[in-house]
Amino acid sequence: MIRNLKELYQYRALLFALTARELKARYRASVLGFFWTFLNPTLNMLVYVLVFGVILSTSVERYPYFLFCGLIPWVFFASSILGGTTSVSDRKDLLTKVRFPAQVLPATVVATNLVNFLLSLPLLFLLGALYRDWPSWHLVFLVPVLLVQTFFTLAVTYLLSSLNVAFRDLQHIVANLVQMAFFLTPVLWNVENVSDVHRFGLHLSAQQMQDVILYANPMAAVMSAWRDIFYKHAAPQWQPLLVVAGVSLVLMWISSAVFERRREEFAELV
Amino acid sequence: MSAPTDAIVLRDVEKSFKKTSRRKDSTTLKTELVRLLTFQKKREDEPAQLIQALKGVNLRIPRGKTVGLVGRNGSGKSTLLKLVTGIYSPTRGSIEVHGRISALLELGAGFHPDFTGRENILINGIILGMSRAEVKARVEQIIEYAELGDFIDEPVRTYSSGMFMRLAFAVATHVDPEILIIDEILSVGDEHFARKSHAKMSEFRHGGKTILLVTHSLATVESWCDLAAWIDGGTVRMFGDPRQVVAEYRRAIAAAEAEAQKTGHSALSAPGLALPQTSSAPAASGTANVTGLRAQDASGASPEAFLTDGGLDVLIDYEVTPRAAVRFGVDLTSADGRLVFSLGHDAGELDGRGTVRLRLARLGLVDGTYELLATVSRAGEPPAPPHRLAVKVTGGALAGVVAPAHGWTVEPAATAARASGA
Numbered sequence: 001m002i003r004n005l006k007e008l009y010q011y012r013a014l015l016f017a018l019t020a021r022e023l024k025a026r027y028r029a030s031v032l033g034f035f036w037t038f039l040n041p042t043l044n045m046l047v048y049v050l051v052f053g054v055i056l057s058t059s060v061e062r063y064p065y066f067l068f069c070g071l072i073p074w075v076f077f078a079s080s081i082l083g084g085t086t087s088v089s090d091r092k093d094l095l096t097k098v099r100f101p102a103q104v105l106p107a108t109v110v111a112t113n114l115v116n117f118l119l120s121l122p123l124l125f126l127l128g129a130l131y132r133d134w135p136s137w138h139l140v141f142l143v144p145v146l147l148v149q150t151f152f153t154l155a156v157t158y159l160l161s162s163l164n165v166a167f168r169d170l171q172h173i174v175a176n177l178v179q180m181a182f183f184l185t186p187v188l189w190n191v192e193n194v195s196d197v198h199r200f201g202l203h204l205s206a207q208q209m210q211d212v213i214l215y216a217n218p219m220a221a222v223m224s225a226w227r228d229i230f231y232k233h234a235a236p237q238w239q240p241l242l243v244v245a246g247v248s249l250v251l252m253w254i255s256s257a258v259f260e261r262r263r264e265e266f267a268e269l270v
Numbered sequence: 271m272s273a274p275t276d277a278i279v280l281r282d283v284e285k286s287f288k289k290t291s292r293r294k295d296s297t298t299l300k301t302e303l304v305r306l307l308t309f310q311k312k313r314e315d316e317p318a319q320l321i322q323a324l325k326g327v328n329l330r331i332p333r334g335k336t337v338g339l340v341g342r343n344g345s346g347k348s349t350l351l352k353l354v355t356g357i358y359s360p361t362r363g364s365i366e367v368h369g370r371i372s373a374l375l376e377l378g379a380g381f382h383p384d385f386t387g388r389e390n391i392l393i394n395g396i397i398l399g400m401s402r403a404e405v406k407a408r409v410e411q412i413i414e415y416a417e418l419g420d421f422i423d424e425p426v427r428t429y430s431s432g433m434f435m436r437l438a439f440a441v442a443t444h445v446d447p448e449i450l451i452i453d454e455i456l457s458v459g460d461e462h463f464a465r466k467s468h469a470k471m472s473e474f475r476h477g478g479k480t481i482l483l484v485t486h487s488l489a490t491v492e493s494w495c496d497l498a499a500w501i502d503g504g505t506v507r508m509f510g511d512p513r514q515v516v517a518e519y520r521r522a523i524a525a526a527e528a529e530a531q532k533t534g535h536s537a538l539s540a541p542g543l544a545l546p547q548t549s550s551a552p553a554a555s556g557t558a559n560v561t562g563l564r565a566q567d568a569s570g571a572s573p574e575a576f577l578t579d580g581g582l583d584v585l586i587d588y589e590v591t592p593r594a595a596v597r598f599g600v601d602l603t604s605a606d607g608r609l610v611f612s613l614g615h616d617a618g619e620l621d622g623r624g625t626v627r628l629r630l631a632r633l634g635l636v637d638g639t640y641e642l643l644a645t646v647s648r649a650g651e652p653p654a655p656p657h658r659l660a661v662k663v664t665g666g667a668l669a670g671v672v673a674p675a676h677g678w679t680v681e682p683a684a685t686a687a688r689a690s691g692a
Contacts, residue, residue, distance in 0.1 A: 013396055013401055013402045014396050014397065016402075017392060017393050017396045017402070018393070021382060021385065021389075021393055024385075024389075025382065025384055025385070028384065093376075093379055093380065094379055094380050094397065095357070096352075096357060097357075097375050097376040097379040098355075098357070098373060098375070098376075098379045098380070098397055098398060099355050099356040099357055099371070099373065099399075100357075100379075100397065169300055264358075264359045267352070267357045267358055268287060268288075268358065
């Protein structure tokens with residue numbers, strides 16, 4: 001893992017150049033390029049607001065803003081995973097023709113989406129301003145939460161991208177899993193509104209259920225932290241985040257090992 | 271660190287690939303899961319399903335030398351280059367590389383069509399191993415070299431293929447590598463740029479860089495390389511002086527072609543198959559050798575270049591022991607390896623040393639460099655490897671193969687003559 005990250009640092013010029021190119025390509029292709037990045041989550045948000053806010057009339061206050069607080073980090077995560085899975089298998093041109101450090105490719109996808117995420121934040125604040133909700137000093141927690149999410153995303157992306165070279169149907173499975181995870185993660189709903197569970201012989205209090213969600217699903221902990229920062233203006237719960245950080249570290253170690261082992265056959269299999 | 275004398279060292283390098291057709295039924299996650307869930311045993315990788323591209327290659331590329339790799343399609347040349355470059359890793363054996371490598375396996379890797387030439391220079395340069403600052407420092411040099419003019423700030427997708435190649439070649443050669451690896455790309459662009467790229471290659475050579483190049487142009491190997499390696503059927507069949515290697519390679523091709531003509535099938539029809547062995551075993555019963563080979567013009571001099579309309583004498587010094595009936599042979603091949611003519615002469619019984627003279631009253635060849643191959647053989651035995659001599663021809667200046675003795679006469683028809691006459 002250390003070696004993997006060290007090599008990534010060593011090739012940072014390449015990483016920066018490729019990321020810059022991805023961003024430029026996205027924003028140059030059309031005048032709307034820059035807006036497309038925002039249009040997608042905005043339209044998504046409008047649909048969910050219509051369904052959950054209007055039709056099902058959720059009890060969550062300022063629901064569009066609440067939704068956006070979760071949707072923007074989620075888009076960062078989901079786009080990275082989806083794009084990252086095919087990042088190695090799609091670059092036959094680079095891998096078979098030049099000596100190319102493959103680990104830069106998934107990292108480029110994550111970095112590109114990270115920048116997109118940061119660029120979307122003003123939009124989030126703009127929406128908040130409509131509700132007279134101004135960013136508070138809790139914004140300083142953005143740094144550690146973002147670090148944890150990026151590291152976790154990177155670890156997952158490494159694993160998926162290396163496996164997708166040999167198992168090409170993985171990308172379709174991943175697309176479905178991400179969709180599923182979207183509903184299992186508190187993006188649309190508020191983790192604090194979870195009620196008691198008495199089913200299948202299980203009896204959990206609301207508090208216990210919340211803990212299950214926060215500790216079992218790394219992204220739930222991260223999402224909840226984003227809500228704390230942007231929506232509740234509070235310091236995020238640090239215990240679940242710490243667990244996510246630990247999980248990410250272990251996952252990164254596994255991913256790096258898998259990536260490292262499979263890397264030799266990338267050029268032959270892509 | 272002391273500089274090793276070898277830039278690249280390959281030791282017993284083997285490389286196998288899994289056969290794609292076989293992989294198909296176990297390459298998806300779905301089938302893997304099904305196999306796992308139904309508790310099937312993992313099928314062993316049978317060795318028969320592996321394609322062995324390289325079967326133990328030992329090669330030392332000395333620092334500062336230009337080394338040409340020749341061999342048929344599928345013989346493993348490109349695999350070898352990819353191993354040296356680090357794109358593939360060897361199945362067995364080790365590869366040592368001392369120095370920064372720039373590989374010109376495919377030009378323009380990672381070029382993005384929507385970006386301008388200038389932007390692509392940056393990204394391509396970094397992909398090829400330069401730092402950002404290095405690329406920035408060389409960008410003007412590269413642009414100037416590529417001769418794209420104002421197009422440098424246009425998207426690459428608007429480029430003609432020649433412009434694209436020129437830009438890509440310009441970036442690749444400005445990486446300033448210590449070891450340059452080239453796969454069949456010396457013919458970039460039009461005549462003018464091809465000359466420029468050749469000049470660039472010369473610059474690399476004289477700058478003490480190590481060059482490893484794969485080409486099917488045997489003339490390039492002969493004229494450019496310090497050493498040549500003939501890769502055949504996944505092994506190094508011959509390594510050494512380029513002229514000798516190329517000659518031996520040509521002989522094997524010719525032998526395979528002859529075999530194909532006789533039997534209808536040969537090693538040539540199957541890609542990657544090793545070529546037949548050429549027989550060069552010395553006769554046990556006695557020897558018949560060519561000890562010298564000279565070419566003279568009609569006046570008995572050996573000029574730098576022979577005239578198309580002039581004569582040429584081929585003098586072959588021979589040595590035959592013991593007395594035996596011998597046959598002399600003289601072949602002439604053009605620079606691209608084609609046989610121009612093949613003459614033979616049964617000289618009867620000879621003993622000891624002597625000289626045999628073949629007189630060509632008029633050479634009748636177009637300008638170029640040719641090669642004379644002289645052999646002597648005892649009756650019923652295959653000849654030893656031929657003696658070779660390069661012959662330069664000038665004065666014909668015709669296109670084509672031969673320069674026939676000729677003269678022009680215009681004979682107008684009688685009516686036309688009357689109409690225009692007097």
